[in-house]
Amino acid sequence: MNKKPRYLQIVHWMREKIEQGEWVIGSKIPTQREIAEKFGVNRSTVITAIEIVKSEGLLEGKTGSGIYVIHNQWSLNSEMSPPDWNDLTKWSLQPSSVHTVQLINELETRKDLIQLSKGELGPDLFPHSEIAKAMGAVSTQIQDFGYGDGLGDLELRKEISRHLQKSGIKIKPECILIVSGALQALKLITVGILKRGSTVFLENPSYLHSVNVFPAEMTIKRIPVDGNGLRIEELFQQTFTRNASALFINPTFHNPTTTSMSLEQRKILLEKCQHYKLPIIEDDIFRDLWMDARPPAPIKVLDKNGQVLYIGSFSKTIAPGLRIGWLAGPEAVIKRLRDVRMQTDYGSSYLSQLLVKELLASGMYENHLKNVRTILKERRDYLLQLLTLHLSDVASWSKPSGGLFIWVLFKKKINMQKLFKQCINENVLINPGYIYHDHQSSIRLSYSYASFEEMEMGILTLKKSLLDVV
Structure with a gap:
């Protein structure tokens, strides 16, 4: 068991990330919240650790942006600087995804979030027995x-x-x-x-x-x-x-x-x-x-x-x-x-x-598809029922005849970035319409991944979050 104080454990972890080149010069470190969750501490402990690493000349805060790596031990002790990989990536032929999309890609792997964003079948719809039989055959x-x-x-x-x-x-x-x-x-x-x-x-x-x-x-x-x-x-x-x-x-x-x-x-x-x-x-x-x-x-x-x-x-x-x-x-x-x-x-x-x-x-x-269509139809109908019960006064949608999603349009203009973040804070992940270049107040909801209970909890959370951002 590590008897070292938590803030020193975080300091050691950050130094190691920088020294091993995992956090290169110019890169942004995780947020205080993410670090606090990783180590199971409050933010004040994380802030203490960050200030120590800042004092060593390795980190620097940028107002409204975050904390960035500005040096490593090698660059501090050498007149020569390593390549700024963060700057080089800005000029690459393949541009980065917008921040919201990057965040969604990261959050879709988290088991503690209700996934109303995923464009894939849930684990219970994966053809386990069919794959096993196919594996045996091939x-x-x-x-x-x-x-x-x-x-x-x-x-x-x-x-x-x-x-x-x-x-x-x-x-x-x-x-x-x-x-x-x-x-x-x-x-x-x-x-x-x-x-x-x-x-x-x-x-x-x-x-x-x-x-x-x-x-x-x-x-x-x-x-x-x-x-x-x-x-x-x-x-x-x-x-x-x-x-x-x-x-x-x-x-x-x-x-x-x-x-x-x-x-x-x-x-x-x-x-x-x-x-x-x-x-x-x-x-x-x-x-x-x-x-x-x-x-x-x-x-x-x-x-x-x-x-x-x-x-x-x-x-x-x-x-x-x-x-x-x-x-x-x-x-x-x-x-x-x-x-x-x-x-x-x-x-x-x-x-x-x-x-x-x-x-x-x-x-x-084909047999798998028949099963999938039956279950997706049940889930679609249930999500439509939830939307009608809880959001019919503030939004509209049409009944999809296939696919994995329901496209929801809000009747009044809403700060969609704020709604997206508020839902995440309440452990619900949605896809805001602006990532698809839609200028309306809209979201794409998936019924293919979450369970019936999760869908209900997700829609209730969405309803509550709407009140918080209006």
Whole structure:
């Protein structure tokens, strides 16, 4: 047992972090609250420790910003300074996520928070028995743990080809590229297909505004989404540059608004895009999570000219940890992106590919989906009931027919950053609409992860927090 006073334990811990290079010069240290929680002490103890390390010349406070590392023992004793990694990262090609998104990514791993933000299935919906059976089956099928050819396991691509036929998409295995989730597919397209200086037309709001997929050299044009999906008439008021423009669209159970375009709207969109020779990247990762009725056919079904690149994923339907998705398109495009992929990471996990292949081939995936849809529908209906009971006087929403979320719009303007922080203080995590570039007072609530009891507690906490920020 460490008999050293707690404040000295914290001092030693901070010195060690700095000396070992875990906290580099220029980096911001954790907040007083985070350190206090880590060591189980009050903030005054943490402040005492910080002041000691400050007096040693290692830390410095910046008003309204936090405490930063300004030296380590080596730099204090040397005329030469180490590289300022914090400054270098500011000029990297890949920009940082906005602070709220970074915070959400960190907090989504905490077990003590009610997770009304997560875009994934809860642990109780993970197909434990199916995965176990698939593991047993593939253990005798493992032939090679090499890098592969970059396209992905052929048998998996054949199964995905068969799976897509159920939605009306007829595409051969050689026109399918296995990727590590939908975001990698999008990244490969921006790097391998789009030109420097291209214009990307993107739905607004969109989950893609919460991540930095597109290089800074590309121009983002935001097209509003309403209850019928993308406002097509506003898209075609824009100017398009041939071979230097593309449309990214999530037309089925759109994230975050949950809307779906009608089949008629999809036909109109494709016809107009064909006229303007505007490529379409269709993100359809939520399609299998329909509840009330099957959604309209993918835009890719209507595509006879190879104008649509189609993205799917098993992250939302099985588990994100498998990191298996796919990109389907013309063979020439797939060959090009295969080459880019081989320059990046040589392919997705071989074992994960075999597992997903077995789940598809055995029929276990379809059986799993039936169970998931039933439970998600129950949870969706329960969350809708809670919203009606507790928030109907201050907010509005629509009933999603699939996916994982409910999009909530508040009737009065609210300080959303303050609401977000207040909910965290009360151990509830939500996704505020502003991370999706929505300028309304809005939040995205998930019904896929939290239990019924947690959802009720979360909505009651949200109701209380609203009173505190108004």
